[in-house]
Amino acid sequence: MTQHLLPLFVAIPxxxxxxxxxxxxxxxxxxxxxxxxxxxxxxAASIYAVLLFKETGVIVYKVGGWAPPIGIAMVMDGLTCLMLVTVNVIAFLVSVYSIDYMEKYTEKWNFYCLFLLMLAGMNGVIISGDMFNLYVFLEIAAISSYALVAFGTEHEELEASFKYAVMGTLASSFILLGIVFLYSFTSTLNMADMSMELAKRGPSQIVLLVSVLFLMGFGLKSALVPFHAWLPDAHPSAPAPISAMLSGVLIKSLGVYAMIRVFFSVLGATPQVLSILMTIGTISIIVGACLALGQWDFKRLLAYSSINQIGYVILGIALGTPLGILGGLFHLLNHSVFKSLLFLNSGAVEYATGTRDLQKMGGLKEKMPVTANTSLVASMSIAGIPPFNGFWSKMIIIVACVQAGHFAHASWAVLASILTLAYFMKVQRYAFFGELKEGLSRVKEVPLFMKLSMIALAVLCVAGGLLLIPGLSGGLLNAASDAVLNGKDYGVIVFGAIK
Amino acid sequence: MKMLLQPILISMLAGAFILLIPRRFRRVIEGFSLITALYLFAASIKIFARSPIHADFLYVDGLSRFIVLGIGFFGALVTLYSLRFMASYKNVSTYYTYIIWTIGLSILAAVSNNIIVLLTAWGFLGFTLYMLINVAGPAAASAGKKTFIIVGGSDSLMIMGFAIVWLITGELNLSNIKIAIDSSLSFWAFLLIAIGAFAKAGAMPFHTWIPDTAKEAPIPVTAFLPASLDKLLGIYLLARLVLNVFILNSFSYALLMAIGAITIIAAVMMALVQHDFKKLLGYHAVSQVGYMVLGIGTGNPIGIAGGLFHMVNNTIYKSCLFLTGGNVQHKTKTSDLDSLGGLAKIMPITFFSALIAALSISGVPPFNGFFSKWMVYQAVIEKGKEGGVLWIFCIVAAVFGSGLTLASFIKLIHAMFLGKAKDATRNEVSWPMWIPPVILAFLCIVFGIFAYIVPLKYLIIPALSENLVFIGTWPSMKAALFLLVGLGVGLLIYLAGNFKGVRETASYIGGEEVTKDMRLSGTEFYNTIKELSPLKGIYAKAERKVFDIYEQGKRFAFFFIRIFQYLHNGVLPTYLGWCLLGMLIFLFVLVR
Structure with missing residues (x-):
């Protein structure tokens, strides 16, 4: 019976x-x-899924009762659980936030419709055990996100959406091309089956070509340098709740998760691929941090910061060591919490003051205490200040880098974390501390639902570090990193779990 | 274990509880904070008395036990002082929350044996410092930002340093670690952790946040954190590294000594020309760190003892100076030396406390500052026996720096307390504000005269595993007695002489009586120094912040930022080009 939980993640939204x-x-x-x-x-279902996973282990759902590799499968392992919790908890809080925030837009139901479609797409990508379905869900999520970026239908939004759509479609086509090559090579689309088939056939040039296509495709979806250029336009242009979803979870489920799944579980993470990922991860860390520091637009700054933080996630995971993967996945979870919160904060500031320019803000701490304090918590988290959640994952990633002997990568990560602190100090200094700017004296705190979801996310930032204690999180992180570490055993595990 | 964890836990809970009390119950907040601070002081005395304590991840030995005592002591004192001083500030509840948290976390940092616990407490202290600076309101926002970027940034470097330590030893407990600096890896580990200690304590080149903070933050915050607690913790960590964790090679020792010497001399030169007494004291807070680092950098027992003793003394007289400065500011509403003067008659208690502290910091016997400096000098001379020329530079910097300190304090005391008053309608501050400086001034005398039998015996020597050998002993009690007798004889001569014949008159210049606009302020004493030819250029550069690692780092970062910004031109085909280029590179790497 338990496997019937899985399709709900797509069916409900x-x-x-x-x-x-x-x-x-x-x-x-x-x-x-x-x-x-x-x-x-x-x-609620995603939290239930974590508890369920603890008892039953990997769960496979056969769509229409057809057993894989012939039928379509949905698979839930440790990594899936982690991603489901991340995506759906954030989605709930963002949805609560939207109740008040989206009042200023017309056609709110269209917004919700697209939002839920995007959520269905993300959940589908995460839960799919089948290459082609992964692509379909990825496109559902991506296309709804193109529409959502353009939701304001002003000049800036449409331009950003156009760029995003062109580049996103390019990535999707390359991903599809990669899947086509793999299908022609292995004659199967089921990931577990494909993984076993590829292991049987040994190394080949086709796999290398597919690796390049996937690196580019998923790299673009997760906004790694040099495929990141769409993000600083697209993320700030969307309405704030959608920015929170895009930066918080979309680039992770469509980009990072899919990349991990495809490379670790199906293609096999070769040292060359990992070293490429480490390199572009580190480059993203530096480029993102530098560009964020130079920004005055609040939301654009946050968008660049997403590039920077995704770099940390990729760097940690690409180390390939247990500690690195744990740190990377933990950072993925933490980043989705604090970056969503920061985008919601930026939305609240824009809602109250009507501007995104940090130079036009100032002294909002007195006027908007909830927004100011929650953004302080989020800034401290992302800057890696203890005891907030970001500190733990950042520390684990740096320690893992050193442990693996990659001192250069570790040094860059450390230097960029100083820059991260610097640009969030800039946000705090100009938006919340400092003199109250003229014309802002009548600014009021935002409505109730916006406050509620910001407070909830801030609590998650403070308590996030506790997830490292396996007893408290139901072994969520360890199960996820085990799932990544299992690598090519994925096929065997999935077929073992079919009942 | 329980004895250690209980105060830390209570400080966390009490701090959070203060936030829950509505702001209008101001007295309740203040009373509750004072009680908590006193409790923490009592707990720290208990920890001090019961040490050594070995618990799982906590560890109190001779070194950390007196640090804990100092944290509790200054916590209580500053909370008492804040009752009145902070009365004019709006958001006191956050202020007291962060003060109480700071006390608890500092104790945790000092007693933690586990690297991760240490890093957590250490990092959070940077955050509380940032929030405490911001209590001062909008004007302090820039100083807070700068401080936290330097202090918090150095924490990241510390993480890397400790990660290397863990890589080398596989051990998380500091008491089990002993690394010889014989490879570049272990040297980097030492250097990165030491940077954390330097940034906290304020040694060059990571000192630039201290003068800025001193100028903008509320005075009790400056007296509490940069002047006392951050010194205690930073120097504690450095001493811990040198004594227990690392076995230094001669290069590392030389590096520490050079940093110490440069810090002493450069910071005191900056202090000389300041017009704002808070900034002046801030530069001295940096300069004094130099003596501590120099003492510890010599590596011989007397040097380390001297460095630690100087740390204790410095926290005492420096917070005394800041607090007396706070009294002056509280009464006059200014911290500009040019507009102060003649306060000695109006605020006698404040004046005498400040005078004693100023004499201590300048190293005038028989006060405590002299004694510890004397120990540091001995250690440098002792080091000189090994040869080399560095020690000559160090001893010159140390002695000369001490002289310049005296010079700048003559200016400070004159400008604040002596000379002609601008307007003389004020009176002495109320008791919560003068008791703390008086206690501290009293300690300056006690620690100086009874150096051997009180501080060295109970605080410093237990921290070292070796015995102290003094080259030149300074019989502090006898000397004090002689000084007192000398002063007494002088007084007798004065009384016996014809002092009745002395004619008193108002001060005059060129036969003319001094009018209000001709008033001489102490700040003008040292304008000549600013004009001297090689110094002139250096001062001009310092004013443009050429020596500020923060400003230089900013310039460096923005150089790259401009390049990246230029590349992001917003043209879609360019971005698509990057994508293709990236793919080609991947293809080349994978297929080759």
Whole structure:
């Protein structure tokens, strides 16, 4: 019975999106409620999934009762659990935030419809055990995100959306091309089967070519340098809740998760691929940090910071050591919490003051205490100040780098973390501390639902470090890093779990 | 174990509880904070008395036990002082919360044996410092930002340093680690951790946050953190590294000595020309670190003892100076030396406390500052027996720096307390504000005169495993007696002489009586120095912040930022070009 939980992660948001499109316009407030209830159910289901995973281990759902490799499979292992919790908890809080924030836009139900479609796509990518379905869900999520970036339909939004769509489509095509090559090579689309088939056939040039295609495709989705250029336009242009989703979870589920799954579980993470990933991870860390430091636009700064932080995630995972993978995945989880919070903060500031320019803000600490304090917590977390969650993952990544003997990578990571601290000090200094600027004296704190979700995320930032204690998190992180470390045993594990 | 964890836990909870008390119950907040601070002081005395304590990840030995005592002591004193001083500030509840947390976490940092616990406590202290600076309001925002970037940034370097230590030894408990610096790896580990200690204590080149903070932050915060607690912790960590964790090679020792000597002389030169007394004291807070680093850098027992003793003394007289400065600022609402003067008659208690502390910091016998400096000098001379020329530079810097310290304090005392008053309608501050400086001034005398039988015996010598050998003994009690007798005789001569014949008159210049606009302020004493030819250029550069590692780092970073910004031109085909280029490189790397 338990395996029937899996398709719900796609079915619930799809159904909610459909109902929204159907009824949202007619019944006022229905779309708010529908979206909040659906995402709450998903968040609860994802936490239940973690507890379930602890008892049963890997779960495989056969779509339509057809057993893989012939039928389509949905697979839940440790890594899936981690990603599901991350995506759905953030989605719930973002949905609560949107209730008040999206009031200033027209056609709110369309927004919710796209938002839920995007969520369905992300959950689908995470839960899919099949290469082609991974691609389909990836496209669902990506296309809804193109539309969401353009949601404001102003000049800037449309331009950003266009760039994002062109580059995103390029990446999707290359991913599809890679899948086509793999299909022609192995004659299967099921990931577990493909993994075993590839292991049987040994190394080949096709796999190398596919690796390049996937590195580019998923690298673009996760905004690694040099494929990052769409992100600083797209993420700030979207409405704040969507920026939080894009930077917080979309680039991770479509980019990082898919990359880990494809390289570690299916293709096999060769030292060459890992060293490429480490290099572009480190470059992303530096470039992202530098560009963020030079920014005055609050949301653009945060967008560059996402490039910087994804670099840490990739660097940690690409080390390939247990400690590195643990640190990388933990940083992925933490980053989604504090970066969503920061985007929500930036949204709150924009909502209250009408500007994104840090030079026009100042002294908002007195006027907007909840926003100021939660953003302080988030800034400290992302800058890696103890005891907030970012400190632990950053420390683990640096220690893992040193442990693996990559001193150069470690030094860059350390230097960039100083820059990270510097640009968040800049945010705090100019937005919240400092003199109250003229014209801001009548600024008020944001409405209740926005406050609630910011506070909830801030609590997660403070308590996040506790996840390192396996007893408290149900072994969430360890299970996820084990799933990555299992690597090519993925096939055997999945077929072992089919009942 | 329980004895150590309990105060730390209580400080966390009490601090959080203060945030819950509504702001209008100001007295409740203050009273509760004072009680907590006194409790923490009592707990630190208990820890001091019961040491050594070995617990799982905590560890109190001779070195950390007196650091704990100092933390508790200064915590209580500063909280008492804040009752009145902070009365004019709006957000006192956050202030007291962070003060209480700082006390608890500092104790944790001092007693932690586990690297991760140490890093956690250490890093969070940077955050509390940042928040405490920001209590001062919008004006302090820039200083807070700079401070936290330097202090918090150095924490990242420390993580890397400790990671290398862990790589070499596979050990997380400091008491089990002993690394010889014989490879570049272990040297880097030492250097990176030492940078953390330097940034906290304020040794060059990581000192630039201290003068800025001293100028902007509320005075109790400066007296508490940069002047006392950060010194205690920074120098504690350095001493811990040198004594227990690393076996230094001659190059590392020389490096420490050079950093110490440069810090002494450069910071005191900056202090000489300041017009704001808070900034002046801030530069002295840097300069004094030089003596500690120099003492520890000699590596011989007397040097380390001298460095630690100087650390204790410095925390005493420096917080005394900041607190007396706070009294002056509280009454006059200014910290500009040019507009102060003649306060000695109006605020006698403050004046005498400040005078004693100023004499101590300048190294005038029989006060405590002299004694510890004397120990550091001996250690440098002892080091000189090994040959080389570095020690000559160091001893010159140390002695000369001491002289310049005296010079700048003559200016400070004159400008604040002597000379002609601007307007003389104020009175002495209330008791919560003068008791702490008086206690500290009293300690300056006690630690100086009874150096052998009180501080050295109970605090310093237990921290070292070896016995102290003095080359030149300074019979502090006898000397004090002689000084007192000498002063007494002088007084007798004065009284016996015809002092009735002395004519008193108002001060005059060129036969003219001094009018208000001709008033001489102490700050003008040293304008000549600023004009001297080689120094002029250096001072000009210092004013442009050429020697500020923060500003230079910023310039360096922005050089790259401009390049990256230029590359991100927003043109879609360019971005697509990058993607293709990236793919080609990957293909080349993988297929080759």
């Amino acid at each position: 799809l159904a909610a999106a459909f109902l929204n499109a159907l009824l949202g316009k007619k019944i006022k407030r229905l779309s708010d409620l529908l979206s909040a209830v659906a995402t709450f159910a998903l968040a």
